[in-house]
Amino acid sequence: MAEESMTQPTDPSTLSFEEALRALESIVRRLENGDVPLDESISLYSEGEALRKQCMERLQAAEARIQKLTLDASGAVTGAQPFGAG
Template sequence: MTSQEQSTPSFEQAIEQLERIVARLESGDVPLEQAIELFQDGMKLSQLCGQKLEQVERKIEVLLEQEGSLVKKPFQPAEADKGEWK
């Protein structure tokens, strides 16, 4: 394991950190300088989560191609998945 892999949080850890950051920012009790730092950290975590999801999607596509049954369809979230994060 490289030092970068050790310092990169898992998807679940990144989501948890992102949720904590959002909660702190929504509380309104954060000084401006700290809020800016939290926002920047949150953006980095959001980008990391997006990259991890893209990697998983590519892995799934490769597995499906290997099985000879790849049929790409646009992702359509279920009605329950649409809306705001809570």
Template sequence: MTETPIEEMSFEQAMRELETVVGKLERGEVELEESIRLYERGARLKKRCDEKLKEAEEKVAAITTDAEGNATGATPVDGL
């Protein structure tokens, strides 16, 4: 796992670490206390990913609308 604080991670960093956490939990390769710690970290990583996706969605919305909130011709991306 990385030493980077979760709140400073990029979406990609958080997603990679979340995948690692999920893999360890799915394989059951850690003891109960470590599983609980990993689950908690995974929840914080998921929250970070959600935050970064929301930021991206807001940026896309700002780029694709004019001052009155009308679409400027760009097509919204599904899921963002």
């Protein structure tokens, strides 16, 4: 476990959604164990918050792209507008 505490925080924007989620889960497990020193707990919490924010932003972007799909009268997908298109 000492090896984990020596790792440097990773920039969440460089991680895939799945990597960021795994890193967040790892931080939560470490904090729940309760054996992390206070200063490290604060750093881990801050890193976890950045990871949580990144995951939420990616989920919201994916949801917005899904909502941009165009459907015909029968409900079949007929096309999609690019994300951000009016």
